[in-house]
Amino acid sequence: MNAPLHAPLAALDWTGVETALDVQGWALLPGLLSPADCEALAGLYAGDAGFRSRVVMERHGFGRGEYKYFAHPLPDIVARLRTALYPLLVPIANRWNAAMGLDVRYPADHADFIARCHQAGQLRPTPLLLQYGAGDYNCLHQDLYGEHVFPLQLAILLSEPGRDFDGGEFVLTEQRPRMQSRAEVVPLRQGDAVVFAVNQRPVQGTRGIYRVAMRHGVSRVRAGTRHTVGIIFHDAQ
Ligand SMILES: O=C(O)CCC(=O)C(=O)O
Numbered sequence: 438m439n440a441p442l443h444a445p446l447a448a449l450d451w452t453g454v455e456t457a458l459d460v461q462g463w464a465l466l467p468g469l470l471s472p473a474d475c476e477a478l479a480g481l482y483a484g485d486a487g488f489r490s491r492v493v494m495e496r497h498g499f500g501r502g503e504y505k506y507f508a509h510p511l512p513d514i515v516a517r518l519r520t521a522l523y524p525l526l527v528p529i530a531n532r533w534n535a536a537m538g539l540d541v542r543y544p545a546d547h548a549d550f551i552a553r554c555h556q557a558g559q560l561r562p563t564p565l566l567l568q569y570g571a572g573d574y575n576c577l578h579q580d581l582y583g584e585h586v587f588p589l590q591l592a593i594l595l596s597e598p599g600r601d602f603d604g605g606e607f608v609l610t611e612q613r614p615r616m617q618s619r620a621e622v623v624p625l626r627q628g629d630a631v632v633f634a635v636n637q638r639p640v641q642g643t644r645g646i647y648r649v650a651m652r653h654g655v656s657r658v659r660a661g662t663r664h665t666v667g668i669i670f671h672d673a674q
């Protein structure tokens with residue numbers, strides 16, 4: 438038997454989450470991880486064990502700071518969250534694709550979706566641990582790793598703003614057709630997660646549904662150290 442998650446997913450307000458995702462393309466999942474779980478995950482960064490690669494963002498023009506992709510087996514809590522959250526998000530993902538006129542539909546089980554990724558050569562796990570120090574930031578981006586993309590992903594803040602770091606806000610931008618981009622700052626505390634659109638989402642306009650493209654990033658950390666864990670549901674090429 439798996440141990441229960443810190444905040445049982447069933448206790449979250451999923452109707453509210455779905456509405457927020459439809460209206461603004463992101464939703465807060467408060468208290469997804471306990472402070473102890475956050476400290477334990479952040480503490481993994483210093484070691485090499487359990488990771489498949491390390492990326493220094495500055496070398497690729499991604500920003501400043503670094504991250505490491507977990508190897509299999511994923512840390513238990515990351516694996517369980519990835520498997521347990523996926524089926525809760527599938528109905529939204531499928532409804533979004535239908536609204537946008539896209540043919541792809543997602544299977545109810547994460548294992549079946551991962552099998553689809555693997556058949557297409559997307560074999561490498563994508564959950565990752567990020568570390569930012571003073572002056573670091575993450576440029577606006579989209580986490581697309583191949584043909585198969587699950588349209589929602591999560592980032593969980595492992596550090597406490599104001600205590601562990603200053604600045605370093607999670608930022609989302611929304612690009613609407615023929616309009617300038619709009620930015621939102623997501624207020625996160627330690628253990629909170631944000632679930633958000635990886636790429637496009639449907640918006641109901643006066644003359645029908647149109648698509649907006651979203652990007653996410655992190656503003657400059659002014660002091661301290663900030664850790665996050667990212668849960669992406671598709672695997673990578
Ligand atoms: O550090 C963050 O808050 C953002 C991390 C990120 O880009 C991701 O999880 O995909």
Ligand SMILES: [Fe+2]
Nearest residue numbers: 579580653667
């Ligand atoms: Fe990302």
